Amino acid sequence: MFVGPFVIGLVVFVYVPIVWSIYLSFFNAYNTVTPTEFVGAGNYLDMLRDPAFRSSLLTFVAFAVFIVPTTFVISLGAALLVARTRVMQSFFRSVFFLPTACSYVVAALIWKMSIFSGIRSGLANAVLGWFGIDSVPWLSLADPPWYWLVIVTARLWLQVGFYMILFLAGIQRISPTLYEAAAIDGAEGWKVFRHITFPQLRATSTAVLLLLLVNAFQAFDEFYNILSTFGTYPPYARPPLVYLYYTALGSGQDFGHGSAGAVILTLIIAIVAVVQGRVLRLGDRGE
Amino acid sequence: MAIVRSRKQSRLVGWARYSALVVAALLFLVPFYLLVRSAFMREQDLGSPDFHWLPPVWETSNLTGLFDNPAIPMARSLLNSGLIAVTQTVGVLVISGLAGYGLARIPYRWSNTVFYSIVATLLIPAAVTFVPSFVLVSTLGWISTLRGLIIPGLFQALATFLFRQFFLGFPKEIEEAAFIDGLGYWGTFWRIVVPNSLGFVAAIGTITFIGTWNAFLWPLVIGRDQESWTVQIALSTFLTAQSVQVSQLFMAALVAIFPLLLMFLFLQRWIVEGVERTGIAGD
Known part of the structure; x- marks a missing residue:
């Protein structure tokens, strides 16, 4: 009566699909979910050999290299600034947090059609124009890859407030006596941050890094909405889920390869989570 | 003397911190501002090559037209x-x-x-x-x-x-x-x-x-x-x-x-x- 409904739902809607998918991944399953032609590890080998699949993993790495450190630093910085401000503290907190209400679709729209629209009245080009710099076609060219700036800043704006809240909660948990002791020792500014605040935020920092990484791995919404035009997505800048979406649910409905891809991605993310959990725990033991 | 200087310094740090917050807050509000501004602009003003801080004409028919658009x-x-x-x-x-x-x-x-x-x-x-x-x-x-x-x-x-x-x-x-x-x-x-x-x-x-x-x-x-x-x-x-x-x-x-x-x-x-x-x- 208590746990039953949840367990049944979890089995039917999470475990059954995963098991079914593992089964499908060993079959030739174009347009069918009850395949008959067994292909063994063929789908997996195809996926690993497919340059498009490998490049989707590279796209994720490139994206993570941009987004993880910038979000981490900016949200920590915002939390530190907000935590030290007495005047209008809740106003500033709300301003940074407000974009969390926005969906990726809405942010993509503002970024694509207003800030980074290729025309001269787009905000980014208007600002460049005030300094006498020519307009930049932010999204229509593959090279130079200006689209990265568009995609990274959109996610940054959406996510900073969320992680700032986590850091703020962490900062509030730090005992004031630590700061008093530091003040008596004459430490201030950067030294206090370096020796007290940052070490005390270790658990929060690790959780934030893991969340940032896992969320970057699942990036789909802003790539899809910013980069696809007239219903077609360019052949470059396809992160794993975008690649999977077009493989499994595009015109081909290739569930065999799609399932193999899903299994590979799930394994990667589970391994990352477990490894990171281990590293965290090992680190704690070291203290 | 040292105390006076550090008080002056901390006031300076306070102002720097506050200005950084205000600038960052404004940057974070820009997308919302653009969203609202553009929602009330006329199509020809949005497409014009000049950047408009405010809609030259406030167009409310975007809202009514939205629910009639098939x-x-x-x-x-x-x-x-x-x-x-x-x-x-x-x-x-x-x-x-x-x-x-x-x-x-x-x-x-x-x-x-x-x-x-x-x-x-x-x-x-x-x-x-x-x-x-x-x-x-x-x-x-x-x-x-x-x-x-x-x-x-x-x-x-x-x-x-x-x-x-x-x-x-x-x-x-x-x-x-x-x-x-x-x-x-x-x-x-x-x-x-x-x-x-x-x-x-x-x-x-x-x-x-x-x-x-x-x-x-x-x-x-x-x-x-x-x-x-x-x-x-x-x-x-x-x-x-x-x-x-x-x-x-x-x-x-x-x-x-x-x-x-x-x-x-x-x-x-x-x-x-x-x-x-x-x-x-x-x-």
Whole structure:
């Protein structure tokens, strides 16, 4: 009566699909979910050999290299600034947090059609124009890859407030006596941050890094909405889920390869989570 | 002397900090400003090569025209989003609340197995398994139905995990008193535990509502027919089709985030708590 409904739902809607998918991944399953032609590890080998699949993993790495450190630093910085401000503290907190209400679709729209629209009245080009710099076609060219700036800043704006809240909660948990002791020792500014605040935020920092990484791995919404035009997505800048979406649910409905891809991605993310959990725990033991 | 200098210095640092905050806050508000400005601009002003700080003419017909535009089923998609977000939020709260309480308080034989299977599920983000879920939902014949959009999202391992942790910390004495009065687990849960946990319920509820309202990948995969579009899918279709009516597109986006902006205005406290609870679940 208590746990039953949840367990049944979890089995039917999470475990059954995963098991079914593992089964499908060993079959030739174009347009069918009850395949008959067994292909063994063929789908997996195809996926690993497919340059498009490998490049989707590279796209994720490139994206993570941009987004993880910038979000981490900016949200920590915002939390530190907000935590030290007495005047209008809740106003500033709300301003940074407000974009969390926005969906990726809405942010993509503002970024694509207003800030980074290729025309001269787009905000980014208007600002460049005030300094006498020519307009930049932010999204229509593959090279130079200006689209990265568009995609990274959109996610940054959406996510900073969320992680700032986590850091703020962490900062509030730090005992004031630590700061008093530091003040008596004459430490201030950067030294206090370096020796007290940052070490005390270790658990929060690790959780934030893991969340940032896992969320970057699942990036789909802003790539899809910013980069696809007239219903077609360019052949470059396809992160794993975008690649999977077009493989499994595009015109081909290739569930065999799609399932193999899903299994590979799930394994990667589970391994990352477990490894990171281990590293965290090992680190704690070291203290 | 040294004290005076350091006081001056700290005042300087204070001003620098404050200016940095103001500049950053303005930058964060720019996209909202552009959204509102563009939603009330005329099409020809949006397309003109000059940047306008304010609409030269405030165009309100973007709003009325939006609901008459057959290319974007705005009313229907808002209704769908509302229905999905409300039922999903209530469903998750009831299902995960019950399960979390059961796991925290009732000694089942399989409690540990269930708990570890939940933790294992937490490692796998739902988005990565959208292909398997799509396969199941299409086999059930639930493509382009509200059932298909709502039911698979009702069983949230994270929410159940959080409810379990929360109920483990619930004061046992209160429950024991209720038990002595003969309420049993069911009665104790609904009459004693839930009324005393409304803050936590609000935190999980608001976060679930926001996540569902803003969800994109699953509604994109399942909502194939126009009748089953959520407002995010309607917007996205309008956006990626590069439709000519850009100002109307901005108005549509403004309408789409309006309910959540209201929530932020009135329920921010619970949303913040929800973020804190869900974000650091790994601790």
